[in-house]
Amino acid sequence: MTWHVSEEDLRAYARGALAPPALWSADTHLSACATCRAALADAGDPAALDAGWERLDAELDAPRPGPVESLLVRLGVADHTARLLAATPVLRRSWLGAVTAVLTLTVLATHLARSTGSPTLFLALAPLLPLGGVALAYGPRLDPTYEMAVVSPVHGFRLLMIRTVAVLVAGLGLDGLATLALPGYGLSALGWLLPALALTTTGLALTPRFGPVLAPGAVGVGWAVLLYAARAAADGRTLAPFTAAGQGVAAVVAVLAAALLFAARDRFDFSLRSAA
Known part of the structure; x- marks a missing residue:
């Protein structure tokens, strides 16, 4: 010294x-x-x-805040909320890197298949990424900070919504950047947005009954089955979920699922803690 x-x-x-x-x-x-x-x-x-x-x-x-937590605090987010957001598994570089790689490969495959006239592969995959992020955002098997989150003095519904905001910002942001790489398809390349919101809200609405992993998983399987059936009936045309009517149905499903989610908000404390 x-x-x-x-x-x-x-x-x-x-x-x-x-x-x-x-x-x-x-x-x-x-x-x-x-x-x-x-x-x-x-x-x-x-x-x-x-x-x-x-x-x-x-x-x-005292724990030292990481760069994400420090940035959130500087932006005006409360300390405890910033810590819960920063601990969200989907904000880790491994998850973000994996999603970026999947989207990059999907965009490349879409460019190689331009003869179809529609970015079907991208539209089918993009809605699943925010849904998968929700499944990874909260759960005893996937979240290393799950016990800390469960005992935190925060309503279970609010805690899940905090994590969901992190998922949507990351997932929809990466999907949006990937969409910019498909300028040749115009507005049709945005056909993933409403299905993504519909799938995510439906997965969240089913969480009190089926849990934070099984509910998004079941919704993802349902989306795959729907696309398979739509492809069988398309006969070379645009798949039904990405038509104007399909987009309208997705919007209605998103609104109804959001209403159901809000109505079941008091069940999240019990259901999420019982999963521990």
Whole structure:
């Protein structure tokens, strides 16, 4: 050490009277300097000294916010909400990287199959990504912070909505960027948006009954079956879910599922905690 806390500051620290920023400097220095810790032990009232050590221990043990959490706090998000958002599994680089790779390959495949006149593969896959993110966002088998989230003093429905916002921002954002790589299809390349909202809200509405993993999984299987049936009946035309009528049905399903989700909001505390 090239410097040490002054004797006057040590006495003030021991009394609990040292104010920031000198307090922060002393805390940091004392955590690494045995000489100053020994001097502090002789500096004043034992009770005040114990309080200082407790404060120092708490400072050393406090979790350090990551870059995502720090950014959310700077944007005005409450500390506890920012921590729950930052802990969402879908915000990890592994998930974001996997989704980006899948979308990239899908866009490339769509470009190679331009003879179809419709980005069917992309439209079929894109709605499943936000739905899959919901399944990964909350659950005892998939979320390493699940126990912490369950015991947090937050209504289960609000907790799930916080995580869902993170999923939708990430999933829909990546889907939107991929859509920009398909300019040749015009507005038809946006046909994934309403089905994505319909699938996500339906999966959430079924969560109190089937759980946070099985419900989105069942909805995803239902979407695959619907597309298979639509393809069999299409006879070379646009698949029914991506026609004007199909988009209208998706919008209605999204609204009805959102209403059902809101009506069942008080069941989330019991259902999500019973899954632990």
